[in-house]
Each structure stands twice: as C-alpha cells, then as structure tokens.
Amino acid sequence: xxxxxxxxxxxxxxxxxxxxxxxxxxxxxxxxxxxxxxxxxxxxxxxxxxxxxxxxxxxxxxxxxxxxxxxxxxxxxxxxxxxxxxxxxxxxxxxxxxxxxxxxxxxxxxxxxxxxxxxxxxxxxxxxxxxxxxxxxxxxxxxxxxxxxxxxxxxxxxxxxxxxxxxxxxxxxxxxxxxxxxxxxxxxxxxxxxxxxxxxxxxxxxxxxxxxxxxxxxxxxxxxxxxxxxxxxxxxxxxxxxxxxxxxxxxxxxxxxxxxxxxxxxxxxxxxxxxxxxxxxxxxxxxxxxxxxxxxxxxxxxxxxxxxxxxxxxxxxxxxxxxxxx
Amino acid sequence: xxxxxxxxxxxxxxxxxxxxxxxxxxxxxxxxxxxxxxxxxxxxxxxxxxxxxxxxxxxxxxxxxxxxxxxxxxxxxxxxxxxxxxxxxxxxxxxxxxxxxxxx
Numbered sequence: 001x002x003x004x005x006x007x008x009x010x011x012x013x014x015x016x017x018x019x020x021x022x023x024x025x026x027x028x029x030x031x032x033x034x035x036x037x038x039x040x041x042x043x044x045x046x047x048x049x050x051x052x053x054x055x056x057x058x059x060x061x062x063x064x065x066x067x068x069x070x071x072x073x074x075x076x077x078x079x080x081x082x083x084x085x086x087x088x089x090x091x092x093x094x095x096x097x098x099x100x101x102x103x104x105x106x107x108x109x110x111x112x113x114x115x116x117x118x119x120x121x122x123x124x125x126x127x128x129x130x131x132x133x134x135x136x137x138x139x140x141x142x143x144x145x146x147x148x149x150x151x152x153x154x155x156x157x158x159x160x161x162x163x164x165x166x167x168x169x170x171x172x173x174x175x176x177x178x179x180x181x182x183x184x185x186x187x188x189x190x191x192x193x194x195x196x197x198x199x200x201x202x203x204x205x206x207x208x209x210x211x212x213x214x215x216x217x218x219x220x221x222x223x224x225x226x227x228x229x230x231x232x233x234x235x236x237x238x239x240x241x242x243x244x245x246x247x248x249x250x251x252x253x254x255x256x257x258x259x260x261x262x263x264x265x266x267x268x269x270x271x272x273x274x275x276x277x278x279x280x281x282x283x284x285x286x287x288x289x290x291x292x293x294x295x296x297x298x299x300x301x302x303x304x305x306x307x308x309x310x311x312x313x314x315x316x317x318x319x320x321x322x323x324x325x326x
Numbered sequence: 327x328x329x330x331x332x333x334x335x336x337x338x339x340x341x342x343x344x345x346x347x348x349x350x351x352x353x354x355x356x357x358x359x360x361x362x363x364x365x366x367x368x369x370x371x372x373x374x375x376x377x378x379x380x381x382x383x384x385x386x387x388x389x390x391x392x393x394x395x396x397x398x399x400x401x402x403x404x405x406x407x408x409x410x411x412x413x414x415x416x417x418x419x420x421x422x423x424x425x426x427x428x429x430x
Binding site: 084 | 327329331333353354355357367368369370371372374376378379380381382383384385386387388389390391392393394395396397398400402404406408409410411416418419421423425427428429430
C-alpha cells in the first residue's frame with residue numbers, strides 16, 4: 001500500500017513538472033529558433049533570394065560585426081562575381097559543357113564550380129541551379145549592358161559565406177568520423193557559447209590546412225571529374241610539408257587581428273600585395289668589373305677594357321606553397 | 327612572377343638607346359589536358375608543368391653583362407613583378423645600383 005502511495009505521489013509530481021515545464025521549454029526552443037541565423041533547410045530554393053534566406057548570413061553580423069566586416073572585404077565574399085570567377089565559370093558553362101563535353105547545363109555540372117564558389121547552391125532546385133548558370137553567362141556576355149549588370153547584381157548575393165565554412169564544409173574532410181554537418185549548428189574552433197543564438201560545435205577540423213584544401217586545390221566532383229582551378233594544396237603537401245614546413249594555411253592567411261585578437265576573416269592571398277611581399281624575398285648582389293680587352297666582340301674599341309657587371313639575384317619563396325599558382 | 331634586369335646608360339638622352347642590357351626570368355605554370363595540349367580552362371586541366379618557384383626555395387638568377395667600351399656610367403635595376411591577372415604586373419621589390427667606369 002505504501003509503495004502504491006509513493007508511486008501515485010511521484011506520478012503526480014512528474015505530471016505537474018511536465019505541465020508547467022513543457023510550455024516553457026517550447027517557448028525557449030521557439031526563441032532559439034527565431035534567433036537562429038541558420039534556419040534548418042527543409043526544402044529546395046527556387047529563387048536566389050530564397051537561397052539567401054536559407055542561411056540569412058546577414059544576421060551573423062549582429063553578433064560578429066568585425067568578423068563580418070572583414071569577410072565582406074575578402075575574396076570569399078566575391079567568389080561568384082569577381083571578374084576571374086565570372087569569366088572562368090562562364091567558360092565552363094558556355095564552352096566546356098555544350099561545345100566540348102556536349103552536355104546540357106544541369107545542377108550536377110553547375111556544382112562542379114559552385115560546390116566551392118557558392119556551396120549554398122546545393123540547396124537550389126535543379127531549375128534554380130540552371131538559372132544561376134544562365135545568369136553567369138549573361139553577366140559575362142553582356143558585361144557592361146543592363147542585362148549583364150542585373151545578372152551580376154543577383155549573383156552577388158551568392159558567395160563563400162559564414163555558413164560555407166562554419167557548417168556546410170565543416171565536417172567534409174573527416175566525414176566518416178564526424179558525419180554530416182548538423183543543420184543549424186555553427187562549427188568553430190572554440191565552441192564558445194552563443195547565448196542561444198545558435199548551437200555551437202567545437203571542432204579542430206576548421207583550424208587545419210586540410211579544411212582550406214577542400215577548395216584550394218584539385219577538386220574532385222562526385223562523378224570523379226577533376227577540376228583544377230589552382231594547385232596550392234598539391235605544392236603545400238608535396239613541397240612544403242614534405243620539406244619540414246609546419247605552418248597551416250590559417251597561420252598565414254588568417255593572422256590574428258590586432259584589435260579584436262581574433263583570427264582575421266579577410267584571408268588575404270595573391271590579390272593582396274602586402275601578402276605577396278610577405279611570401280617573397282629578393283636579395284641582389286651587384287659586382288662591377290672590367291673585362292679583358294679583345295675578348296668581347298662588337299665593342300667600339302677592341303683594345304680597351306670592357307665595362308662589365310655581374311648581377312646575381314636570389315629570389316626566395318617564403319610561403320607554404322608555390323608562387324605563382326592558379 | 328617575373329624578374330626583370332635592366333641596365334641603362336645614364337649619359338644617353340634618347341630613351342630608345344638608353345637600354346644596354348635587358349633580360350627576364352618568368353616563373354609560371356602550364357596547364358595540360360589529357361592530350362598534353364596547353365589549356366587554361368579549369369575543367370580542361372588535368373596535369374601541369376610546374377615552372378613556378380617552389381616553397382622553401384631560393385633560386386639564384388645570374389646575369390653577366392658587357393657594355394660598349396665607351397660606356398662611362400650605368401644604372402642597373404632589378405625588379406620582381408607579380409602578375410595577379412595576366413595583364414599588368416605589380417612591382418614587389420626593386421633594387422638599383424649605379425656603376426662608373428674608367429674609359430681607356
């Protein structure tokens with residue numbers, strides 16, 4: 001009898017807790033979701049705006065303004081609309097596919113460029129992916145005309161944004177071990193509490209060179225095709241690390257911002273002359289002398305000493321990869 | 327990336343005749359398709375010929391130059407240029423030296 005009473009009391013207490021706690025929990029959950037800048041993707045996007053809304057990366061700037069500002073200035077922010085990207089991707093879509101491979105534009109083919117240049121396009125519908133490809137062709141062919149400018153403006157909404165590295169590509173290098181990236185979560189090196197803005201998952205992967213090498217090297221598409229925009233990772237592994245180099249891509253290209261103390265998201269590279277200067281060295285030795293008379297043909301006076309010089313230049317590559325590349 | 331070495335006669339007024347010596351060394355890569363034809367398209371390139379400057383390496387480029395027997399003063403300029411998009415090169419480093427010669 002005593003046991004039955006105890007059981008009844010316990011059930012009563014638990015019911016009360018559930019009755020009051022559940023709405024609170026639901027409310028808390030709702031609050032978190034509404035603040036979450038990386039809503040869970042449930043359907044394919046049919047317009048670029050829908051695609052952009054999926055990640056809503058502008059919200060990242062609310063809590064990380066300095067990092068967002070740096071990123072906005074970076075080449076990652078221009079990964080779709082930089083002149084080189086538009087031209088190169090146009091050439092693949094307008095020449096490579098139809099004329100060489102004799103294939104139509106499909107999402108699978110488009111992703112051979114955009115899996116790196118704008119990974120969010122993985123959430124685009126087949127129709128939207130093809131439309132994006134058509135916009136690139138227009139942006140290139142009608143570069144200075146209204147149609148080209150309009151297409152470029154639309155395309156400028158796509159890029160390698162916050163979520164590209166901090167979620168979409170965050171587990172790709174060790175997919176067997178880590179699994180697929182958790183939708184809505186933000187992967188980072190510290191796992192710092194976001195005060196409910198998003199779930200944060202601490203990962204060391206994002207600090208490793210192999211993270212950058214997913215795109216900054218020879219790319220292998222799901223069908224096995226190799227795309228070679230640049231080969232930085234090849235020379236990093238085979239000529240830098242194999243010779244004892246130990247610095248990571250992030251050590252040089254994401255140096256700490258002196259003001260914020262955080263890793264810079266400007267990620268300067270070959271487009272930044274200061275960065276190029278850091279990676280190179282030049283030492284020149286100049287030696288003056290006079291060459292023996294009669295030994296050099298073609299001089300006005302073959303009995304005179306010949307003014308001569310030896311210039312020896314030492315060009316040093318201090319970077320972790322070959323120069324130039326791409 | 328290009329290393330330019332130029333020697334100029336400082337007494338010569340005509341710019342066309344000023345240059346006494348000029349040479350270039352270029353570091354670059356050649357992209358190749360499966361037939362080993364040179365290509366630029368990322369989808370076409372399957373292999374490369376690597377003529378770039380490898381990491382952790384210093385390459386020595388030496389120039390021996392002779393000027394005419396009546397050359398009195400030359401300026402030698404060494405420039406390292408970096409080409410990010412093919413067209414115009416940006417000067418990364420410059421070194422200059424002037425030499426005066428005794429004429430017989």
